Amino acid sequence: MKFRLLLSLFIFSIQHLISQTIDKEKLLEYYESQRYADAAQYLQSMYPSDTKDTKSLTQMAYCYMMSGKLPEAEKSYLKVNSIEPENVPVLFSLATINSRRGNKAKARAYLSEIIRLDSLNFNAWKQLAGYGENADERLKYLKKANTLNNTDPDVAYDLSMTYRELKQYPQAYEVLKTAIAADPGNFTLQQAQLPVANQLGKYREVVENGEKLLKENTDANVINEMGQAYFYLKDYQRCAALFKTLEDLGVRNEGTLYFMALSYRELKEYDKAEIYAKKTIDEGISNHTSIYYTALGGIYEQKEQFSNALEAYKRGLTFSSSPTLYYRLGLLYDFNLKQAKNAVNYYNLYLKNKPDPEEKDQIEYAKARIAALTTTKELVKK
Structure with a gap:
């Protein structure tokens, strides 16, 4: 009921802009059934092709965009942009259209224009990071976005991954720590923090948080990080047991097998150590090496x-x-x-x-x- 009322008010707001009378019920039906292409066609029939009414053009552009007719949507938004060149919502829409069409250069240009107009626009910085040409450039944009909103989980995750790529582990840890404090139930952020914590030698923390995460979901990445933490805590029995769990699940690689070989060696189970040392060597050799x-x-x-x-x-x-x-x-x-x-x-x-x-x-x-x-x-x- 509330949705219908809002649509009715919106339609009424544009009705006075044209001399012809819009069939409000028809337009409302199009919106409610998500027939945006029909809505766009109907609105276009009600306005002259050379109209310069930005509200009308924006409404048509939105309907075209929602219906997947991106060239028509871009054409209408460009008309609005030529009339109101500093309209931030229109620039965002143009960036979105070009992103969906794979034109990254144009999308980036529109986002840069938004930042020029509004240097504190969080969403613009956040989206612009996706067009960074290298880790240093992505870091620049994500740091700015994180400064504007340090609890946004998407930015925190992407920024931490970029810090990890650059081997800046303390910074990655702190970014995630802040975001997790704001959203303690975000398992994605907690899982992302485990490898960073391992790099920083926070092995007890990895084990404790890993145990909590495993209660929610048996995840191979979590088991892997916990196995490494147990190894560095010199709990070789638990380390070997966790990596054996991964092997039984069909998840193994050169690294997991290597930790198993070392763990069995420390446990003086030399026959098993030998087996896993050989497995490590075999895993490290590609079938295509020759x-x-x-x-x-x-x-x-x-x-x-x-x-x-x-x-x-x-x-x-x-x-x-x-x-x-x-x-x-x-x-x-x-x-x-x-x-x-x-x-x-x-x-x-x-x-x-x-x-x-x-x-x-x-x-x-x-x-x-x-x-x-x-x-x-x-x-x-x-």
């Missing part, structure tokens, strides 16, 4: 830095027995290093390591080169 070294070796070959290429290829073999690497080494020894014996050795290793059957041409070439090199006097000499 491919990366293959690419690096190829680059060195192109630069005619053959010793570096040799080192790269052999380094790649320490991660996996890649047929491709064996083949590349065969070619390198064959044509660039002129070491026939080594070339034959690597061609053979290539064939023994089950190359892809689709590499038919390479397989045949390797066989042909082995045959050619093993019959040359050069091979005998070397």
Whole structure:
């Protein structure tokens, strides 16, 4: 009932602006059913196309924006902006439209204009931070927004993340502490504070707050931070138990496995320590590492830095027995290093390591080169 009354009053306020009579009931129906496109079309039919009435243009622009017709909304707002160039709500709407359309430069320009007009506009600073080109620029905008409202949870969270990125942990902690004090039930802020507190050595605090958060929700990030805190508190049993929980949940990485290996070592459970040390090594090695070294070796070959290429290829073999690497080494020894014996050795290793059957041409070439090199006097000499 209250919503209907407000809409009726708004419609009445614009009715006197035009000579034609607006059907208030029809317009009210459009709003209540959220048929903003129909509302915009209806309003447009009631005003001349060259109208300069800013209230009418703003109303049409809003309906277009709400209906997703952003080009039409921008056109109407630009008309208002040309008549009233320092209208802050219109500038915000233009910034929003351009943000939704992916035109960050324009959105940023409108927000900057708002700040020029009103340097204490919290929302403008807050939104502008989203267009910062680097951490230092985001920090500048977020600090200003936080100064204007240090309890806003979104700004506090983003500012703390930026401080963390810049490794400014005390500042990140204080920003979150203030925001949490204003909203003790904000679990997102409390969770964001855990890794910062760990960095600052506040391990007891991490454990205490982590336990409270786990009562609300079993979150892997919270368990991870608590596990680290227990390790530094030298409670290796609890540390290992928490990271084992993560492993059982299918959540593990190089870091969690490493803490488990160290914890079991401190507990003198050396068999388990050995298992997790090996798991840590395996986790730290990418399945694609040998491919990366293959690419690096190829680059060195192109630069005619053959010793570096040799080192790269052999380094790649320490991660996996890649047929491709064996083949590349065969070619390198064959044509660039002129070491026939080594070339034959690597061609053979290539064939023994089950190359892809689709590499038919390479397989045949390797066989042909082995045959050619093993019959040359050069091979005998070397």
